[in-house]
Amino acid sequence: MFGLGAPELLVILVILLVLFGGAKLPSLAKGLGQSIKEFKKASRDEEPETAKTAATKTPPPTP
Structure with missing residues (x-):
């Protein structure tokens, strides 16, 4: 998950709790x-x- 391991996620959780x-x-x-x-x-x-x-904005072909 984005290169985050368990220790990094734990630190983020503690910061959020604080x-x-x-x-x-x-x-x-x-x-x-x-x-x-x-x-x-x-x-x-x-x-x-x-x-x-996009389909409705396409101009009709000119004769």
């Missing part, structure tokens, strides 16, 4: 998870729309 406290971490993790979920949903939904707009 900065935000134990009570805030679950809500931060939940918010992060929802953000990632919304981003993935938006990126999937946007692909067909860009294909449709």
